[in-house]
Amino acid sequence: MERYDLVYRLYDEFDTKTLQEYQEFVDVFPPIDSRVALEHWQDASDELEGRKDEIRSTFAAGETFAEIASRATRDQAFTALDLEAKYGRAVNVLVLDVDETLRSAGGTDNEIPRDTLHVLTEFHEAGVPIVICTGQTLENVKGFAIQGLGSEIVHSGTLSIVYEAGNGVFTPGHGADTKQLLYADLDPEIRDIFDTLRARMLPEAPESLRRGCHLQGNEFNVTMKPNYETGSNRAREIIDEALVHMIDQLGRAVSGALEGEEAISLDDETAADLGVDPTIAATRAFYADADPEIRAVLEQQGAYPDIGVAAVPDAIASLFERIDVAYYEADAAEIGSLELNKVAGVEHALSVLDVAEPFALVMGDSKSDLRVMEWVAENDAGIAAAPEHASRDTLDHVLTSDELVFDRGKSVDVLRTVYALNHLARLN
Structure with missing residues (x-):
């Protein structure tokens, strides 16, 4: 408790607010080729050191407390004390x-x-x-x-x-x-999936997405960003639509990367009820189960699959466990490699x-x-x-x-x- 008492004393007895203002002025003073400006900076430096010297002479650990008082506010100092404790x-x-x-x-x-x-x-x-x-x-x-x-x-x-x-x-x-x-170090299988995603993401998107989004990222991080102000209602709408499109494209890429016997198998009636390719439905189910925000968007977009994550075959799930789908409301939809x-x-x-x-x-x-x-x-x-x-x-x-x-x-x-x-x- 003694250290807390010392910090209380530091901020009660000394004008730390003015001390911090001097410190910030000295720290960030821009390089100016002006004798008057340099004299002003030197005067501030002298005043800063004089105020620090008063603290140095008051506390046994004076140098430490002078530095804390000149850089941190009272709240920041007590937060630091809590973290140290x-x-x-x-x-x-x-x-x-x-x-x-x-x-x-x-x-x-x-x-x-x-x-x-x-x-x-x-x-x-x-x-x-x-x-x-x-x-x-x-x-x-x-x-x-x-x-x-x-x-x-x-x-x-x-x-x-x-x-x-x-x-x-x-x-x-x-x-x-x-x-x-x-x-x-990535496996060729994962590389191929991301190559496919990047090549298809915008060309196979509906016109609303091609007009409302742009593509960012790199070979292993495919991101769709809105062509509207981040956080706006229009950005939210377009990113929600983009998320569904990205998940479906991932399903198609994975389906193409796997051998036929590894793909999801459903009876004809169930497959017809889904209204989409079974692997796309499995992709939606997997990522909806992994992230409540993604599930909510799929539900709102009428794209939530009528199958459970248990229906996703191990071969597909093992790939999905290496690929991340991320949703940032009204900001971005993203697919990346978890590796x-x-x-x-x-x-x-x-x-x-x-x-x-x-x-x-x-x-x-x-x-x-x-x-x-x-x-x-x-x-x-x-x-x-x-x-x-x-x-x-x-x-x-x-x-x-x-x-x-x-x-x-x-x-x-x-x-x-x-x-x-x-x-x-x-x-x-």
């Missing part, structure tokens, strides 16, 4: 999604805020590796990483990029392990970075991020945080663990909390 460990690696997590089209003009970037550099300087974990291509991620964090950090050997949702891992400065193409997911990518990144006993901060907003969160929870290997607009399942997971939910575009709040956690953990 619960886990007794510092975070030793950051695993960070980008879109709608570090940056947000609705809150940050789709740019990573400067204060977030600066806190990430602070973690880097403290020796904490960073794993950028995203569905974007490597070229896109490298571009904004170098622009935002700087080439020195990107090529430091302590930053790794898991790109295209686990298709590959890029960790500069590690010789033969610098670039790992995980999709090279090429963010968890597999993160595991490879941690191995290359030589993080043998990870205790990670995982930040993300989607179901692909949720898998990483669940992986660290199952292995007692970290904590999870999500924006308030994250997918329902992701948000539920975070709320039932440590409630690290942040406002749109404010990932820096959680980063500052963890920054304080790491300083408190050093006092043990």
Whole structure:
């Protein structure tokens, strides 16, 4: 309880709000070739150090408390205390999604805020590796990483990029392990299914989908996105329609990939009642059983099959267990390889970075991020945080663990909390 008393005293006796304003000004002051501006920055730096010195001289662990007070709000500091009491460990690696997590089209003009970037550099300087974990291509991620964090950090050997949702891992400065193409390990059977899906998805779609959606993803991640504002009623309608189309295309691709004797077999009357190919019905049944949100959409679209998941043959089910169908309401419908997911990518990144006993901060907003969160929870290997607009399942997971939910575009709040956690953990 003594540590809580010290933090109470810190925030009661010192003007930490003004201290944080000075710290933020000094941290993110842009490089300006102006003598007057530089003098202003120097005055602020001197004032900041003077205020920190007062804290340093008041507490036995003065340097630690000065850093906490200058970076974290009162609420963030007490959250950090709770996390330290619960886990007794510092975070030793950051695993960070980008879109709608570090940056947000609705809150940050789709740019990573400067204060977030600066806190990430602070973690880097403290020796904490960073794993950028995203569905974007490597070229896109490298571009904004170098622009935002700087080439020195990107090529430091302590930053790794898991790109295209686990298709590959890029960790500069590690010789033969610098670039790992995980999709090279996929079976030809799975490759063929995804080749078929990508080739057929839009050409065989009804006109409403061809006009209302566009295709994203890569060889092993096929995503349909709305040509309407994300979250709008029109986007919701088109993505619900797209989900049914994608599931049916998956059924057709799987049916073509299997030998005839492995396909689902039904009597003529039952098959006629289904109104669709039996393998398509089996595909709908399998993914409806796996995800209540998918089941609800199929029901609303009049596409819920009149067969149970038990009717799905083992040969088909074994393929489906390697292929993921994901639904993001009014945002996207997606088919991906479960063998090429963010968890597999993160595991490879941690191995290359030589993080043998990870205790990670995982930040993300989607179901692909949720898998990483669940992986660290199952292995007692970290904590999870999500924006308030994250997918329902992701948000539920975070709320039932440590409630690290942040406002749109404010990932820096959680980063500052963890920054304080790491300083408190050093006092043990």
